[in-house]
Amino acid sequence: xxxxxxxxxxxxxxxxxxxxxxxxxxxxxxxxxxxxxxxxxxxxxxxxxxxxxxxxxxxxxxxxxxxxxxxxxxxxxxxxxxxxxxxxxxxxxxxxxxxxxxxxxxxxxxxxxxxxxxxxxxxxxxxxxxxxxxxxxxxxxxxxx
Amino acid sequence: xxxxxxxxxxxxxxxxxxxxxxxxxxxxxxxxxxxxxxxxxxxxxxxxxxxxxxxxxxxxxxxxxxxxxxxxxxxxxxxxxxxxxxxxxxxxxxxxxxxxxxxxxxxxxxxxxxxxxxxxxxxxxxxxxxxxxxxxxxxxxxxxxxxxxxxxxxxxxxxxxxxxxxxxxxxxxxxxxxxxxxxxxxxxxxxxxxxxxxxxxxxxxxxxxxxxxxxxxxxxxxxxxxxxxxxxxxxxxxxxxxxxxxxxxxxxxxxxxxxxxxxxxxxxxxxxxxxxxxxxxxxxxxxxxxxxxxxxxxxxxxxxxxxxxxxxxxxxxxxxxxxxxxxxxxxxxxxxxxxxxxxxxxxxxxxxxxxxxxxxxxxxxxxxxxxxxxxxxxxxxxxxxxxxxxxxxxxxxxxxxxxxxxxxxxxxxxxxxxxxxxxxxxxxxxxxxxxxxxxxxxxxxxxxxxxxxxxxxxxxxxxxxxxxxxxxxxxxxxxxxxxxxxxxxxxxxxxxxxxxxxxx
Numbered sequence: 001x002x003x004x005x006x007x008x009x010x011x012x013x014x015x016x017x018x019x020x021x022x023x024x025x026x027x028x029x030x031x032x033x034x035x036x037x038x039x040x041x042x043x044x045x046x047x048x049x050x051x052x053x054x055x056x057x058x059x060x061x062x063x064x065x066x067x068x069x070x071x072x073x074x075x076x077x078x079x080x081x082x083x084x085x086x087x088x089x090x091x092x093x094x095x096x097x098x099x100x101x102x103x104x105x106x107x108x109x110x111x112x113x114x115x116x117x118x119x120x121x122x123x124x125x126x127x128x129x130x131x132x133x134x135x136x137x138x139x140x141x142x143x144x145x
Numbered sequence: 146x147x148x149x150x151x152x153x154x155x156x157x158x159x160x161x162x163x164x165x166x167x168x169x170x171x172x173x174x175x176x177x178x179x180x181x182x183x184x185x186x187x188x189x190x191x192x193x194x195x196x197x198x199x200x201x202x203x204x205x206x207x208x209x210x211x212x213x214x215x216x217x218x219x220x221x222x223x224x225x226x227x228x229x230x231x232x233x234x235x236x237x238x239x240x241x242x243x244x245x246x247x248x249x250x251x252x253x254x255x256x257x258x259x260x261x262x263x264x265x266x267x268x269x270x271x272x273x274x275x276x277x278x279x280x281x282x283x284x285x286x287x288x289x290x291x292x293x294x295x296x297x298x299x300x301x302x303x304x305x306x307x308x309x310x311x312x313x314x315x316x317x318x319x320x321x322x323x324x325x326x327x328x329x330x331x332x333x334x335x336x337x338x339x340x341x342x343x344x345x346x347x348x349x350x351x352x353x354x355x356x357x358x359x360x361x362x363x364x365x366x367x368x369x370x371x372x373x374x375x376x377x378x379x380x381x382x383x384x385x386x387x388x389x390x391x392x393x394x395x396x397x398x399x400x401x402x403x404x405x406x407x408x409x410x411x412x413x414x415x416x417x418x419x420x421x422x423x424x425x426x427x428x429x430x431x432x433x434x435x436x437x438x439x440x441x442x443x444x445x446x447x448x449x450x451x452x453x454x455x456x457x458x459x460x461x462x463x464x465x466x467x468x469x470x471x472x473x474x475x476x477x478x479x480x481x482x483x484x485x486x487x488x489x490x491x492x493x494x495x496x497x498x499x500x501x502x503x504x505x506x507x508x509x510x511x512x513x514x515x516x517x518x519x520x521x522x523x524x525x526x527x528x529x530x531x532x533x534x535x536x537x538x539x540x541x542x543x544x545x546x547x548x549x550x551x552x553x554x555x556x557x558x559x560x561x562x563x564x565x566x567x568x569x570x571x572x573x574x575x576x577x578x579x580x581x582x583x584x585x586x587x588x589x590x591x592x593x594x595x596x597x598x599x600x601x602x603x604x605x606x607x608x609x610x611x612x613x614x615x616x617x618x619x620x621x622x623x624x625x626x627x628x629x630x631x632x633x634x635x636x637x638x639x640x641x642x643x644x645x646x647x648x649x
Contacts, residue, residue, distance in 0.1 A: 014438050016438070016441065016442045016445060016446075017438060017441065020441075020445055069434070070434045070435075070438075098434075099433055099434050099435075099436075099437040099438060100430070100433040100434055101433060101481060101484060101485075102429070102433060102484075102488075120437065120441070122437050122440045122441050122444060122473065122474070122477035123441075123444050123470075123473070123474060123477070124441060124444050124445035124448055125448070127441065127445075
């Protein structure tokens with residue numbers, strides 16, 4: 001297998017949701033490009049190559065970040081804010097994934113600069129279909145900056 | 146009868162008149178003598194003349210009249226004509242007449258003075274009466290003011306900016322917690338009545354207003370001798386001198402302890418309300434974020450099991466798995482509905498005029514997209530525009546029309562009708578369908594939360610749609626009601642306060 005570039009970041013702490021997201025992306029042949037991180041602090045370390053990822057080789061920005069909102073340590077809200085406020089990373093396409101159905105929250109995340117806001121379906125087939133389409137659009141169709 | 150002839154009050158006039166009267170008396174005497182044709186007592190007409198003159202024209206004019214009369218009598222009446230040599234009786238008569246004339250003048254003068262005194266006295270009494278009435282009126286108004294101040298627990302004050310002296314009403318002393326008139330009311334004494342914690346701030350406010358010469362408003366606490374705390378509010382207005390500089394303040398002070406108490410209670414309630422709302426927000430947040438993931442797991446792994454090992458199970462087991470998955474779907478729906486319902490009271494409504502016909506058509510378009518296979522005949526009758534929160538009223542129609550679509554699923558053709566009319570001060574709207582209807586016997590369950598009149602096998606749904614409709618309409622201060630008959634359809638009505646009473 002060709003060592004592909006890992007340029008999709010999935011920040012999700014629920015292991016089942018991770019599994020179904022990868023299933024979805026697999027259908028679109030995107031799963032091998034995914035780096036999975038389980039909390040907000042690690043996500044920031046990875047993106048800015050600090051802390052645990054200090055020694056990494058210089059890395060280009062991911063072409064897509066799938067960011068769940070309900071994260072331990074540092075929550076999705078703050079991760080989004082920090083990525084958007086740094087000029088090196090402020091244009092990375094970020095798709096917010098959430099279990100919330102609140103209109104207010106939705107607007108809040110758009111205000112923070114989310115490119116897309118997905119309300120995760122409860123039913124798994126719908127979930128897989130949705131995430132597959134999202135992944136395809138942003139990682140394949142869309143041209144990242 | 147006037148005893149001092151008004152415009153003729155000058156000496157000349159009086160003297161002139163007294164002389165005229167005397168001359169007239171002489172003429173009258175001559176006339177009478179001719180009439181009677183014989184001797185008449187000499188002074189018969191002069192006495193009345195002197196009396197009249199003395200009464201009318203005063204003492205000196207009266208004396209003049211006497212003298213004139215004497216002269217005229219001596220010259221014309223008494224023989225011989227002219228002043229030459231009268232007989233002794235005539236001379237005596239003349240002397241006595243003159244003496245009597247003087248007496249008459251004196252008596253008349255006394256009378257005049259007495260009359261004058263009486264008139265002066267009456268005038269003085271009248272003035273005194275007027276003053277008394279005015280004093281009485283003033284006393285009444287002062288008493289009323291005091292009563293009003295007492296009732297309102299208000300006192301009035303004056304503050305001379307130059308001398309810092311104050312004038313305090315009775316009630317004000319009490320408000321300041323002082324024995325009335327126990328000391329000289331000044332700015333300093335006032336300052337000392339203020340609670341030490343409030344003193345500095347109040348002084349600052351007052352001095353600032355006085356410097357600018359504007360209305361002053363201050364609130365502070367007074368510590369009573371018995372230790373109780375009272376809140377006072379003072380409002381004063383400046384009086385300016387001719388050069389627009391403030392020289393004095395007049396104002397009132399009111400006891401606002403009650404108001405402050407109520408404000409405190411309100412503030413506490415507001416805090417409680419905010420805390421409760423925060424709790425509700427965090428509850429909703431938890432519900433949103435934490436309940437759906439586990440449901441997803443149940444759904445996902447059930448499907449996984451069926452997909453991977455389905456061929457190892459019999460029909461019975463597979464059916465049971467289906468039940469699990471359907472329950473997940475139901476539960477997800479319940480969570481959505483519960484959250485939506487609990488959020489209904491929280492958001493502010495933004496009111497505007499709503500074109501109901503367009504709104505219905507928009508909602509219908511969206512619903513048709515979700516139900517493409519259904520053949521439904523929708524009639525939109527004329528509807529008056531309404532006044533309300535557009536997104537909430539849209540939700541009302543989404544719920545009512547979704548219900549209509551759902552409960553007519555066994556009808557062919559399915560007929561749905563919407564319309565509305567103005568009814569006095571209300572706008573009334575309806576959604577009518579020819580679906581499965583309901584038994585009016587269960588009317589009170591219709592709008593209940595999670596209350597259903599049909600089993601989930603027959604018609605899906607959590608039974609919250611109408612509860613949401615009702616809640617929204619109630620928030621608009623409208624009413625909701627329905628009519629139905631089993632298998633003969635149902636009509637749902639709602640009313641909103643008329644849009645006519647609102648300007649755009």
